[in-house]
Amino acid sequence: MSLRPLPLEGAQLGFDREWLPAGEAAALFGELRAAVPWEVHRIRLFGREVDSPRLSCWIGDREAVYRYSGARFEPHPWPARLAELRGRLERELGTGFNSVLANLYRGGRDSMGWHSDDEPELGPAPVIASVSLGATRRFVLKHRRDPARRLALDLPPGSLLVMSGDTQRNYRHALPRTAKVVGERINLTFRCVGPGVWGASR
Numbered sequence: 001m002s003l004r005p006l007p008l009e010g011a012q013l014g015f016d017r018e019w020l021p022a023g024e025a026a027a028l029f030g031e032l033r034a035a036v037p038w039e040v041h042r043i044r045l046f047g048r049e050v051d052s053p054r055l056s057c058w059i060g061d062r063e064a065v066y067r068y069s070g071a072r073f074e075p076h077p078w079p080a081r082l083a084e085l086r087g088r089l090e091r092e093l094g095t096g097f098n099s100v101l102a103n104l105y106r107g108g109r110d111s112m113g114w115h116s117d118d119e120p121e122l123g124p125a126p127v128i129a130s131v132s133l134g135a136t137r138r139f140v141l142k143h144r145r146d147p148a149r150r151l152a153l154d155l156p157p158g159s160l161l162v163m164s165g166d167t168q169r170n171y172r173h174a175l176p177r178t179a180k181v182v183g184e185r186i187n188l189t190f191r192c193v194g195p196g197v198w199g200a201s202r
């Protein structure tokens with residue numbers, strides 16, 4: 001693995017654009033597309049509950065419970081290939097992950113709005129490992145107080161982006177929709193959540 005630091009003041013970002021070889025990334029996309037029980041998650045937007053513009057699945061160890069808008073989501077069990085991938089990330093990054101949020105963006109209209117992964121259960125300086133598969137999409141980060149500090153990054157299939165340190169405290173990130181014709185994309189964000197409430201609007 002060759003994680004290259006990306007320069008963004010007040011953030012800690014490591015990027016490997018070819019973490020998985022192209023063939024492995026394509027095979028993994030196909031397996032997860034078929035094996036993951038994709039769901040429409042409900043999100044709170046301006047005080048209203050709406051369907052999120054993508055499909056998702058919360059996967060993790062039994063204790064990695066996700067509470068959200070009064071509902072409690074038990075994690076789905078790890079598909080074998082995802083359990084393997086978690087082990088590989090843990091060894092390479094030297095940190096533990098007990099859960100992964102899988103997202104499926106069906107096309108350019110699917111997106112994720114501005115947010116930080118800063119729920120208290122993630123701890124003050126979470127390590128979040130983001131693996132991308134399928135279509136390349138643009139990921140953007142923007143400083144909470146200084147809009148001049150921002151970064152746009154294309155995430156190709158097989159790439160790994162690691163956000164750590166003060167990244168969540170200082171920055172929001174998003175996966176904007178695009179008018180371009182793009183194929184399906186799967187993103188996996190590996191996390192370690194503690195007991196209690198997890199989840200916020202996004």
Ligand SMILES: O=C(O)CCC(=O)C(=O)O
Binds near residue numbers: 112117155175189
């Ligand atoms: O799809 C992406 O690259 C970002 C996903 C994300 O920010 C999240 O799952 O919290």
Ligand SMILES: [Fe+2]
Binds near residue numbers: 115116117173189
């Ligand atoms: Fe996020």
